[in-house]
Amino acid sequence: MMKNIIKSVKGTRDFYPEEMAKRQWLIEKIRETSQLFGYEAYDGPCLETIELYAAKSGEELVKEQAFVFPDRSGELIALRPELTPTLARMVAAQQNALTFPLRWWSFGPFWRYERPQKGRSREFFQWNIDLIGVEGVEADAELIAVAATFFRNLGLRPDQVQILVNNRKLMEAELNRIGISAELRPAVLRLIDRIDKQPAEVWDENVLRLGLLPDQLSSLKALLANKDLWQQSEELQALFKQLEALGVAEFVSYDPKIIRGLDYYTGTVFEAHDMTGEFRAILGGGHYANLVEDVGGKPLPGVGFAMGDVVIMLLLEALGLIPEQKSASKAVLVTVFDEATQAIAMRTAARLRDEGVQVILYPEADKLSKQLKYADRLGARLALFIGPDEVAENTVVIKDLATHQQESVPMQALVERVKNLLA
Amino acid sequence: MMKNIIKSVKGTRDFYPEEMAKRQWLIEKIRETSQLFGYEAYDGPCLETIELYAAKSGEELVKEQAFVFPDRSGELIALRPELTPTLARMVAAQQNALTFPLRWWSFGPFWRYERPQKGRSREFFQWNIDLIGVEGVEADAELIAVAATFFRNLGLRPDQVQILVNNRKLMEAELNRIGISAELRPAVLRLIDRIDKQPAEVWDENVLRLGLLPDQLSSLKALLANKDLWQQSEELQALFKQLEALGVAEFVSYDPKIIRGLDYYTGTVFEAHDMTGEFRAILGGGHYANLVEDVGGKPLPGVGFAMGDVVIMLLLEALGLIPEQKSASKAVLVTVFDEATQAIAMRTAARLRDEGVQVILYPEADKLSKQLKYADRLGARLALFIGPDEVAENTVVIKDLATHQQESVPMQALVERVKNLLA
Numbered sequence: 001m002m003k004n005i006i007k008s009v010k011g012t013r014d015f016y017p018e019e020m021a022k023r024q025w026l027i028e029k030i031r032e033t034s035q036l037f038g039y040e041a042y043d044g045p046c047l048e049t050i051e052l053y054a055a056k057s058g059e060e061l062v063k064e065q066a067f068v069f070p071d072r073s074g075e076l077i078a079l080r081p082e083l084t085p086t087l088a089r090m091v092a093a094q095q096n097a098l099t100f101p102l103r104w105w106s107f108g109p110f111w112r113y114e115r116p117q118k119g120r121s122r123e124f125f126q127w128n129i130d131l132i133g134v135e136g137v138e139a140d141a142e143l144i145a146v147a148a149t150f151f152r153n154l155g156l157r158p159d160q161v162q163i164l165v166n167n168r169k170l171m172e173a174e175l176n177r178i179g180i181s182a183e184l185r186p187a188v189l190r191l192i193d194r195i196d197k198q199p200a201e202v203w204d205e206n207v208l209r210l211g212l213l214p215d216q217l218s219s220l221k222a223l224l225a226n227k228d229l230w231q232q233s234e235e236l237q238a239l240f241k242q243l244e245a246l247g248v249a250e251f252v253s254y255d256p257k258i259i260r261g262l263d264y265y266t267g268t269v270f271e272a273h274d275m276t277g278e279f280r281a282i283l284g285g286g287h288y289a290n291l292v293e294d295v296g297g298k299p300l301p302g303v304g305f306a307m308g309d310v311v312i313m314l315l316l317e318a319l320g321l322i323p324e325q326k327s328a329s330k331a332v333l334v335t336v337f338d339e340a341t342q343a344i345a346m347r348t349a350a351r352l353r354d355e356g357v358q359v360i361l362y363p364e365a366d367k368l369s370k371q372l373k374y375a376d377r378l379g380a381r382l383a384l385f386i387g388p389d390e391v392a393e394n395t396v397v398i399k400d401l402a403t404h405q406q407e408s409v410p411m412q413a414l415v416e417r418v419k420n421l422l423a
Numbered sequence: 424m425m426k427n428i429i430k431s432v433k434g435t436r437d438f439y440p441e442e443m444a445k446r447q448w449l450i451e452k453i454r455e456t457s458q459l460f461g462y463e464a465y466d467g468p469c470l471e472t473i474e475l476y477a478a479k480s481g482e483e484l485v486k487e488q489a490f491v492f493p494d495r496s497g498e499l500i501a502l503r504p505e506l507t508p509t510l511a512r513m514v515a516a517q518q519n520a521l522t523f524p525l526r527w528w529s530f531g532p533f534w535r536y537e538r539p540q541k542g543r544s545r546e547f548f549q550w551n552i553d554l555i556g557v558e559g560v561e562a563d564a565e566l567i568a569v570a571a572t573f574f575r576n577l578g579l580r581p582d583q584v585q586i587l588v589n590n591r592k593l594m595e596a597e598l599n600r601i602g603i604s605a606e607l608r609p610a611v612l613r614l615i616d617r618i619d620k621q622p623a624e625v626w627d628e629n630v631l632r633l634g635l636l637p638d639q640l641s642s643l644k645a646l647l648a649n650k651d652l653w654q655q656s657e658e659l660q661a662l663f664k665q666l667e668a669l670g671v672a673e674f675v676s677y678d679p680k681i682i683r684g685l686d687y688y689t690g691t692v693f694e695a696h697d698m699t700g701e702f703r704a705i706l707g708g709g710h711y712a713n714l715v716e717d718v719g720g721k722p723l724p725g726v727g728f729a730m731g732d733v734v735i736m737l738l739l740e741a742l743g744l745i746p747e748q749k750s751a752s753k754a755v756l757v758t759v760f761d762e763a764t765q766a767i768a769m770r771t772a773a774r775l776r777d778e779g780v781q782v783i784l785y786p787e788a789d790k791l792s793k794q795l796k797y798a799d800r801l802g803a804r805l806a807l808f809i810g811p812d813e814v815a816e817n818t819v820v821i822k823d824l825a826t827h828q829q830e831s832v833p834m835q836a837l838v839e840r841v842k843n844l845l846a
Contacts, residue, residue, distance in 0.1 A: 005512065005719035006475045006512055006719060009472055012469075013468065015465055015466040015467070016513065016517065017464060020463070036776050036779070037776070037781075037784075038784075040750045040751075041440060045431060046534075048432060049430065079502075123470060138765075141769075142784065242765075242766070244766075245773070246770075246772070248773075296427050297428065327458075327463045331461050346564075346668035347668050347669075350668070351670075358458055358461055361460075363557040363562055374522065
């Protein structure tokens, strides 16, 4: 009787070569864009102590969403749910040795115990990128330009994706202006952050329940509908001018409803969304006044964003923007005619590899039709044949698997001919 | 009072940009070599159920070394200590859809709860590479050729590193020949695997304690000293011939003491070692008769090896074979003269990035000497200056930070000139 195949863990993904090629393609786009702006790659551990997240992350993230477990010595360890606490720890530990401003990016796995659903998985990958040690809004403009340039490099257009921007200081001032007290403001900001996830009446009720007067609710709603509110903020005025100079303004719009959940943002905040509204936020980030003080460092401002791999790939897939990945399209399959010629097939494979040619050597002297079928299924570009006749004449037959043409070439001309055909 | 900086988890590593660049360099060497032989990248989850490892891994690995914890639903989950069980699960799940032979490779993080020491960390990276669906020794030759080609690509010489080869069937036959029963053989093989980790008398005692006669101990020791034992194995004879044809024989030697700990190896086994004997094994692998039956698939032979990132990097470091990684060596630093010229500095940065030039934009109008010092510390290649004079003349000053020469070029000639200087 056949046993059942053991299952994978819920919310994790298997990356078969086809999916892996797409993930690798995405990483290369991330790397190109990050490097274009002079950012350096770094990485932290996947495991951190629970103390680190207690000091730095929002409560929901650690208590409700992190995978936490005791190690064999009893210490509580978490699988990283986000990278910022690790970044803060690493910067704090080397604060006197590092050259500021720091431009750092990273890509790696993260874990959150969420209900698996469209656009969410429990094990996911995330791009993190931060500019640290700059107080001014120039830093915010640069990170938004990084995001916009990334979208452009993927082939996304401004009518397909927009980076929505707001400013925490502006919102604090505006909430103050309509008479919402400093104590109430964090709760109001959290509600604004969720306004698109609740029916309008429920949201109104929730606002009134916080203690706002009906008058204040109206003012708040007017404020959230005011697309010109940014003109009240010198920072946002400067930011939009700089985004113009950086050539990315077409990808950016103002939205007073953008707040971002994390408590540590203090200035510009932003989120990228697809324009159909079909998907969750693609990426999100903002300006923080102080990255490292909570973990033991000296105050340090900066700006950063994080992008998961799931939503962006769903969007690119929907828009047909992921190019077909063919790993064998530059490969040569070397066939094996019989046992007597196997050694010369091996030597030929080694000779081509020495010259940097990707060679798949058929592992045994099987029927040639089977070997050719295998080459076709892999999508190899060329197949080589060395039978007894070729050995006697010191030649090789090259078959072009795209055009189906074949030719016989002298062994000493093989490398050059193969390279020409692959070029 | 200054708080203490929160510590990282014991046995984990922080990858600051300099270390990360080395890790990235190693990955690229792994990718190049894997692709040269036609292998496709894949990856599995970092989390798997404990059932998977119970079915596939050796007992020591799961019970003593894996990080195991219950998830929020109570299911026992392990952080992967090795990739082979995941590979088996993935292949079994798609066994009817995949094109065999499969050539797959992977690089990613793994976790083992080991005492942190030289050459070991609790969180490490591993290269896994497998050729699946081939019975013959040709598959073994190919994987050994992959390892040898990888060493060659790193600049390692055969007098610095050797791949030591043995064969499980040969050892079974030889143990049988000297009268060691089938039941005793697994225990004897495990002792051979540890012969270099115990003093000779202790090892002898352990062998006798298993129930071997003093005579058999002598025969066993003679056998383990016999470097020509491979001539008793048709598989090893064929293997060495093929390694010759593949051009990698100089990196391979026979060693009757090579066994490998894992129970699922059934034929060729191999380990790579540095010739000074300073470090642990660099990589290890072997031939298995059946990858997927334990997890619910149909029998499938193959061969594979795994290499951790720690030992190979220690060895390369010791031999001075890791090239200096300079991330900014192709970068242009665009300085900001004052607030009035900041927008034109930004436009210039954007224009160069549009042409694929890596640009670090100084974030504010700071003292030029400070901006230049920053460029030097990053190791940038060029610095650009656009002050009021340059704006008036529509020019840019380019300073070569290597030669300290500077020149003024018309704005419209900038891109071409910068590209020439960087080429």
